Amino acid sequence: MALPPWLQRQLRALLSLRGHAVLLAGAPGLGQYELALALTRAWLCEHPSGDGACGACDSCHAIDVRAHPDLFVLMPEQQAIDLGWPLDPVTQERIERKEIKPSRQIRVDAARAAVAFAQLSHTRPQGQVLLIHPGERLNVESANTLLKTLEEPPGRVRFVLATEAAHALLPTIRSRCQTHTMAWPTEAEGRAWLAAEGAQECPGLTDADWAACWRMAGGRPDEALAWARLGVTERVWRALPRQLAQGDAAVIGDWPLARQVQVLMQLCHDAMAVAAGGKPRYFDAAALPPVPAVARLSAFWRVLQQAWRTVEHPWQPGLWTEAWAQRTAAVFAPGAAAGAALHSCP
Template sequence: MNETLPPWLMRELDVLLAQRGHALLLDGPAGLGQYALALALATAWLCEAPRQGRACGGCPSCHAVQARTHPDLFVLLPEALALELGWPLDPLTQERLERKEIKPSRQIRVEATRAALAFAQTTSARGRAKVVLIHPAERLNAESANALLKTLEEPPPAVRFVLATQAAHALLPTIRSRCQRHALGWPPEQEGLAWLQQVAAQEGLTAQPDALMACWRLAAGRLDEALAWARLGMDAALWRRLPRLLADADLEVVADWPLPRQLTLLMLLCHDALVQAHGGTPRHFEAAALPAGADPARLAALWRALQQAQRSIEHPHQAALWTAAWAERVRAAFAAAGPALHSRA
């Protein structure tokens, strides 16, 4: 199982395996691999034939984790994410979803949290540790978070918790204080690009270095995000043209993309334009590709509107109307901007 982790996360794993606390909090910006690292850590704790502390990947315990059937591992996720990642839901919740009585929650419900805590009180089925993995921990609703507190403070013997989060500030301070906090680091660029090239080749995606660099820049060094851009066919030429196209309200080239991805792209453009307007260095696009002279006040207003749109982007939309409306709003925000300093096809 560990071989699926990129090398920088393997180094993080080794650091975590040396920890002896009963509750670890893996914290960092979105996309740094919190979930994959948490699952690798849980697998190593449960492994029956560990090698230098790491999971062997071949014992019955490792296979059970891979099959999502390990009796001593409870993975506590929002229902929508559990379905996406292939983790089973409890039979009652599954039945209610099938009957369309409820929709998959994006928060961690208190009923699921109580089930995890009840699991923690039982004896290990395989005679080793028991592990509760919570991801993303900031999705614990208020009732769920409060239910978790006492068990974190007085954990049963041989039970370990690993919480993964991309927003530690959103957790109750009392939860943070009961965990050993581990901050994830950013991957080194060359190492990250090499790993991206390897994964892209395995998936049959373009592995051209300039295209992967464009994806890496858009993703700001987040591997999963870089892969998402690569899967959409991002290449270096399109990456350089996008700022001007978007500022001119020409979203035709991205009109078939999922709406959340279109919104992300608009937010990246707005972010970099704001940074450049205030004298900073853009992070996602080349400075020379950005329209010059945009009004910072208009850009700030656009940013706030995009943040508001992000809260409802998963709801049903008429995609073509959404794209057209936002194309016009972006054009208006950049109306006073001049051409890019120079452009390259």
């Protein structure tokens, strides 16, 4: 699949770098993983050009089928499963036997396996590549395991790390990489890509629907497509702020909990922006409910941040959604007593 034009421009620039480790950092939804994989393909390609990999050689095919002997992909197990990367046989068997659940963090054992991979001889003249995504899922122990190899890689080993939260990486990891800040697409090229890419996945959406997804995503193409997959249309987008403010979570009840927290944070962000005399970013100003006091919104933002840090815990989804619907309605209800609902948090 061809890269979007804004990622292709960045790939050309990255191919001119001479360091052994690149960190792709930026906001969620800007294509870090796609760019990291494209860079990996170019590094390992037998016939690369200034535009990237050829897409036709044995190396490119081996990456396509997730079987390149000189590529190690270091990811949380759940993410590897979602993206089609094979797990090591022992971990795969333990998951199938339900002895463990797929991890959402990068385990230290996986980091040790990556270090062991780097000690092996490469099978092709292009060397070896270690792709790490998302970098913020390295815990302290797994990050420290990689440090020595990242600083002094043996042989022809190169690293590409992708992250949506560079601040969460250890400073010692960041300092050993050349950081590339992800570029944002223009609205014209982002919207054009979104409509073309989404035509097959979300048929029937109008230009106004895609515009609503684009706005809700804050101008991030991957995020806009994710909102469309969840059923966001112009009608949903315009009704959502007041529905949430009234405690009506029917539209978002089937969404993943992380997306539910995200949309509540977007509502809170836009309400605070309006309260401060600014413009909303994610919703239309006319669609927002009456804005409560800034102090109440600030308190709500703090508990939402706490919820975001714990959203991957095994909550009971229905109860979780109902609790947050009531809490949101309390924040936007008239009267000072509404703040009492913020003192407890799922």
